[in-house]
Amino acid sequence: MKYEFTGETKISFGVTLKRIRALIEIKLWGVAKGDLGGWIEKEENLARVHGDAWVSGNARVYGDARVYGNARVYGNARVYGDARVSGDARVYGNAWVSGNACVSGNAWVYGDARVSGNACVSDDARVSDDAWVYGDAWVSDDARVYGDARVYGNAWVSGDALVSKPIIVASRSDGYTFLCAPREKKPPVIIAGCRYFTFGEAREHWEKTRGGTPLGDESLALVDHLERMAKIQGWVE
Numbered sequence: 001m002k003y004e005f006t007g008e009t010k011i012s013f014g015v016t017l018k019r020i021r022a023l024i025e026i027k028l029w030g031v032a033k034g035d036l037g038g039w040i041e042k043e044e045n046l047a048r049v050h051g052d053a054w055v056s057g058n059a060r061v062y063g064d065a066r067v068y069g070n071a072r073v074y075g076n077a078r079v080y081g082d083a084r085v086s087g088d089a090r091v092y093g094n095a096w097v098s099g100n101a102c103v104s105g106n107a108w109v110y111g112d113a114r115v116s117g118n119a120c121v122s123d124d125a126r127v128s129d130d131a132w133v134y135g136d137a138w139v140s141d142d143a144r145v146y147g148d149a150r151v152y153g154n155a156w157v158s159g160d161a162l163v164s165k166p167i168i169v170a171s172r173s174d175g176y177t178f179l180c181a182p183r184e185k186k187p188p189v190i191i192a193g194c195r196y197f198t199f200g201e202a203r204e205h206w207e208k209t210r211g212g213t214p215l216g217d218e219s220l221a222l223v224d225h226l227e228r229m230a231k232i233q234g235w236v237e
Contacts (some may be wrong), residue, residue: 002026002048003037010039015062018227020055029072038074053085059092060206064143072102075110083115087122095127099134107139117152131163154193161189161196168229170222171232172215180226190226199227 001023008019017039022031028162031037031054038055040046041062047053053067056074063080070113071085075092079085084102091097093110095136101115109115113127117134121127125139128146135152139145147164157163161181168180179191190197197205202223210216230236 003046006036011062012039012062014034015041017060017089020046020052025054028055028070029054029056031056037154057092065097069104077110081116092093101133105140110232111146113145119151125157149181151179155191156193157181157191158196159189160184161191162188168226168233170225172218172222174215178219178222178226180230182230182233188221188226188235199223199230 003020003022004129006019006021010017011213019039020037022033022035022037025033035134036055038059040055045061045065046055047068050230051068052070054072055067058075060069060076061073065079065081065083067085069086070160071087071089073079073091077091077095079091079097081098082100083097085091085115086096087104088106089103090108091103095109095113097103097109097115097216099116102111102120103121107121107125109121109127111128112130114132115121115127119133119137122140125143127133127139131149132138133145133151137151140156143149143161145163149163149167151163153155160183162183163181171177182187182188187198190202203220205221206216210219
């Protein structure tokens with residue numbers, strides 16, 4: 001067994017939480033035998049035997065949420081609902097992970113960030129500051145989502161994309177959403193559903209797939225709009 005309940009409890013958001021104490025040394029996180037951990041509702045919230053997963057500080061894990069693998073939740077972070085934090089992931093600061101969201105790989109969610117819905121943050125991705133990732137959105141690879149950014153719906157942010165406070169959002173009349181975000185030392189990227197384009201690639205795609213249709217005309221007009229806005233932001237010359 002990796003931890004035990006100390007007998008200390010507190011009520012948070014109407015849920016009775018129990019404090020944990022380490023029964024063994026967890027070298028990965030610098031935890032010594034006897035160190036106090038964070039707060040969980042029940043044993044199912046934190047893997048008790050396998051892996052080096054740990055909850056510490058004032059962090060709270062409750063509901064049907066699970067923390068396992070070598071993941072760590074600490075600071076004032078909250079993981080709840082049916083959320084999953086696994087792999088070598090970290091959730092800390094004042095971050096919240098909720099709903100059916102998952103944070104995995106070597107992903108970090110921190111600051112005042114929120115990850116919810118069916119969203120997934122994986123690989124080496126980072127979500128920080130006041131950013132929100134929700135809906136069915138996916139943030140992966142080396143992507144960075146920060147500032148006051150919002151990534152939602154079916155958006156997919158991957159590669160080395162930088163999604164920050166001045167993210168530009170535009171929608172077609174059918175509700176399909178286009179996001180435009182800056183990248184470091186590369187042209188801005190347009191994210192539409194699970195697609196990931198430069199401006200030229202976006203025009204080529206919609207001319208090929210919807211050329212001559214009202215939605216195609218809308219799509220091309222939105223690409224023009226996003227490129228103009230990117231120039232105003234100084235992302236392109």
